[in-house]
Amino acid sequence: xxxxxxxxxxxxxxxxxxxxxxxxxxxxxxxxxxxxxxxxxxxxxxxxxxxxxxxxxxxxxxxxxxxxxxxxxxxxxxxxxxxxxxxxxxxxxxxxxxxxxxxxxxxxxxxxxxxxxxxxxxxxxxxxxxxxxxxxxxxxxxxxxxxxxxxxxxxxxxxxxxxxxxxxxxxxxxx
Numbered sequence: 001x002x003x004x005x006x007x008x009x010x011x012x013x014x015x016x017x018x019x020x021x022x023x024x025x026x027x028x029x030x031x032x033x034x035x036x037x038x039x040x041x042x043x044x045x046x047x048x049x050x051x052x053x054x055x056x057x058x059x060x061x062x063x064x065x066x067x068x069x070x071x072x073x074x075x076x077x078x079x080x081x082x083x084x085x086x087x088x089x090x091x092x093x094x095x096x097x098x099x100x101x102x103x104x105x106x107x108x109x110x111x112x113x114x115x116x117x118x119x120x121x122x123x124x125x126x127x128x129x130x131x132x133x134x135x136x137x138x139x140x141x142x143x144x145x146x147x148x149x150x151x152x153x154x155x156x157x158x159x160x161x162x163x164x165x166x167x168x169x170x171x172x173x174x175x
Contacts, residue, residue, distance in 0.1 A: 027073070027172040032138065034063045035167040038084075039148035043159040050149030051096070060141045064171070073172040074135040078119050079103045079126070080168070083112035085161040093150015095130065095165050098137060102130025102167070109152065115166075138171060
């Protein structure tokens with residue numbers, strides 16, 4: 001008899017114990033892929049580079065897909081800057097997202113031959129307005145224009161120099 005009472009209490013209590021949470025939604029973290037730009041520095045006596053020539057537009061369908069439903073909670077967790085080519089001077093500049101500064105970088109060209117990370121290098125620093133613009137663009141699934149802007153310290157500039165910028169992030173998807 002005590003078993004029947006206990007079973008009855010359990011059956012009565014189950015709906016109030018959260019057992020219906022199986023039907024609740026859940027979030028999945030999804031990496032944002034492909035927000036990268038490679039910007040060639042023109043050889044010659046002009047040590048500067050930047051917009052409008054040094055920009056790349058990344059289509060929203062390139063960095064996100066519709067496979068995961070609605071997106072929320074965008075996180076930019078790193079921005080890296082890397083140089084390609086041999087150069088004896090310094091490089092400094094900005095990473096622009098839709099025309100707004102997301103990061104700046106400054107240091108010897110050779111130090112950037114290995115990618116320098118916002119997380120681990122004092123040579124790259126974050127700027128809030130561009131990061132905020134990136135977050136809004138991802139949430140609204142808009143195309144993103146990423147630009148490299150800056151200068152090198154010695155002229156003439158040799159041929160074969162490039163700056164590569166990569167933005168790494170995640171979104172929470174609600175499938």
